[in-house]
Every structure is written in structure tokens, then in C-alpha cells.
Amino acid sequence: MQAAVLYGKEDVKVESVAIPKIGPHDVLVRVKAALTCGTDVKVFRRGYHARMIVPPAVFGHELAGDIVSVGDRVTKFKKGDRVVAGNSAPCGDCYFCARDLENLCEDLLFNNGAYAEFIRIPGRIVQKNLYKISAHVDYQDAALAEPLACVLRGLEESNVRSGDTVVVIGLGPIGLMFVRMAKVMGARVIAIARREVQLQDAKRMGAAHTICLPETEDPVGVVRGLTDGRGADVVIEAVGKPEVWNLSVQLLRKGGTVNFFGGCPNETRVELDTNLLHYSELTCKASFHHTPRLVKKALDAVAAGQICARDFVTDQAPLSSLKDVLRLLMNSSGRLKTAIIP
Numbered sequence: 001m002q003a004a005v006l007y008g009k010e011d012v013k014v015e016s017v018a019i020p021k022i023g024p025h026d027v028l029v030r031v032k033a034a035l036t037c038g039t040d041v042k043v044f045r046r047g048y049h050a051r052m053i054v055p056p057a058v059f060g061h062e063l064a065g066d067i068v069s070v071g072d073r074v075t076k077f078k079k080g081d082r083v084v085a086g087n088s089a090p091c092g093d094c095y096f097c098a099r100d101l102e103n104l105c106e107d108l109l110f111n112n113g114a115y116a117e118f119i120r121i122p123g124r125i126v127q128k129n130l131y132k133i134s135a136h137v138d139y140q141d142a143a144l145a146e147p148l149a150c151v152l153r154g155l156e157e158s159n160v161r162s163g164d165t166v167v168v169i170g171l172g173p174i175g176l177m178f179v180r181m182a183k184v185m186g187a188r189v190i191a192i193a194r195r196e197v198q199l200q201d202a203k204r205m206g207a208a209h210t211i212c213l214p215e216t217e218d219p220v221g222v223v224r225g226l227t228d229g230r231g232a233d234v235v236i237e238a239v240g241k242p243e244v245w246n247l248s249v250q251l252l253r254k255g256g257t258v259n260f261f262g263g264c265p266n267e268t269r270v271e272l273d274t275n276l277l278h279y280s281e282l283t284c285k286a287s288f289h290h291t292p293r294l295v296k297k298a299l300d301a302v303a304a305g306q307i308c309a310r311d312f313v314t315d316q317a318p319l320s321s322l323k324d325v326l327r328l329l330m331n332s333s334g335r336l337k338t339a340i341i342p
Helices: 038-046 123-128 145-157 173-184 196-205 219-225 242-250 274-279 292-303 319-331
Strands: 002-008 011-016 027-035 062-070 082-085 118-121 130-132 165-169 188-193 209-212 232-237 252-260 283-285 313-318 337-341
Touching: 002 319, 011 319, 027 082, 038 319, 062 118, 062 145, 123 130, 130 292, 145 173, 145 292, 165 173, 165 242, 173 188, 173 196, 173 232, 188 196, 196 209, 209 219, 219 242, 232 242, 242 252, 242 274, 313 319, 319 337
Parallel strands: 165 188, 165 232, 188 209, 232 252, 252 283, 313 337
Antiparallel strands: 002 011, 027 062, 027 118, 027 337, 062 082, 082 130
16 A cells, blocks of 8 residues: 655655554554644654654554454444544553543553555554444544544633633634634634634634734733633633743633643743732643543534534645645645545
8 A cells, every 4th residue: 555654854755565454353444534733744843753653654643434344353343334533542441541531541552544545443442432424424524533532622621611701822723623612612712823814714613803913912901801801711722832821821810721732842841920820710721632532522523513624624635745745734824734635
């Protein structure tokens, strides 16, 4: 089969490799759509991901496709099933799994290889994090389930409720998913970004107000003006920069919650106003990854039409163009996701 193999920093080669062999508990999926992801772009730029992938390896993890072969001990799925696979599965037995923190599992199994004609889905994921796609759901829509599950965890962890004012800072694909799903949950969303095109996207996703940072000298004052002087109930930081983490805290009302969803580069240190944190009783959280329950919940949201690929997938390309696509995404402000069609 043809597959994209990551060898190192900005070094991806589309080449012929063996079709993966499956074990008795595995399934083999023909990839019908694999979506690019900000994490994949980071992996391409850096040449590795400490938790997910060590080169050389086939990479990519947002996918949907058709089962073409099943192991002899697989009973829940059959050849021909249309499926979406989560990119991980917890062990179910460790300290964190026992405390409903499966995303922090001590033996979290990751699976990569979506940028290929076929991908092996290991038995643990088949058992815990593989789902059939409803007949009316397109492959590209279904492939949104994995990143959307991460967003749903962020919203749950931030305790977003109907009627809340939620500020989302950073409007890449993940930030826009936060805008959409917070709106679906009944929140009023204020979207903040540096580019007008991103703010227009946020309005399409349901943002009630937008703030363009280069043109706004006092974003804190603007947010307070939109919230009767209090500040936001919840702030989602989807950028991953120390200065934006600090801004996020300043935008909160007393008793509010900030979710530092955007991960900063390794060894970054952030100084926060401890006086503000203490006397305003602020809650600071960070959300990582997802759980099988949330992947299923995300797929249900897709099936219900709450979110769809056409709002996020701005291009489509063959597998042979992947390297060019990733380079373009590294330097582009207008493109969100590209659907790679092996």
C-alpha cells in the first residue's frame, strides 16, 4: 500500500509499505478520509511526538473508513462496516482508569497511521474505541469525532452551562469547534483572534461577539463591557502562548473558570497574578486528549448535525500531496483542515 512515513523534522515520504497484518482481535480498515490536524502539523514541524509517535512511522490519526478484514475473535464488527476509530484506548485497570480519568491512563495505547491506504486498528481500540458510522454520515464528517471529543472534554471540565458567557481565544479548527459546541450548549460566545477571517468563521459557528486583538487596545475592558462589568464565566485558551494564558485569567469573572487548552512549548513557564486567583476564587484547569465515552458522544453530535466537515475542511488532496499540504498549513492563516483521500 501507499503510506506517508514520518522520518524526522519536515521529512515525510509517501512510499510503498506492507499492508499491516492483523491479529485475532484486530481489524483492518481501508481509509476513506483522513483529516489533517494541528497536532500532525506540530509533529511534522518537530519530527516526533513524545507521547504519540516515534519516527520512522506512518502517521495521522483522524480517520474514517471501511473494514476490509477482521480478526477471528472479533464479534462486534464485520467486513464492510463503515467505522470511525479513536486514536487511543485506555487499559481500564490502572489508578487513573479506576478514577474515571481514562485520558490519563498509565498504559494509554495510541494508534497512528491514518495517512495510508489501510490502517490496522489494534484489539484494545476495537473493543473500546471503534464505532459504526450511521448511513447518513459522510466519512469526512465522521472523522471529526476525534478532535471534537477533545473539545467536548474541555467543555465538560470547564462546567459550561446554558446561559454562560464563554470566551474562546484562538480560532483554529479546535477553537472554532469550541465556539460551535458552546453555542450548541446554550452559551453566549465571545470569540477573540488576531485575523478577521478567523472572526468571520467564528460568527458562522455561532459567536455572538468577536474581538480582533490587533485592533483592540483593551480586550479585558471590552469583555467586561459585554458582561455588565463582571467578566466571562468561562474562558477557553486555544492558542498556547504564555501571554495569552495571562490574558485569559484577566477576562474571568469572580468564581470563573479558565481552561488552558492550548499547550505551550515544552519547558514554558507562566507567571499568574496570585492575588487575582486567590481573592476572585478563580479555577484554572487544563484538558488533555479524550476518552472513549467522549468519542462516542462526539460521533453522536456529528450524526445529529450539530457539527459538520464543510465548516472545517477547506481543501481535499491525494495522499501524494501530503507533504505540500503540511507545509502549507504551517504557514497559512486561511486554511483549517484538509481531507487526505488515500
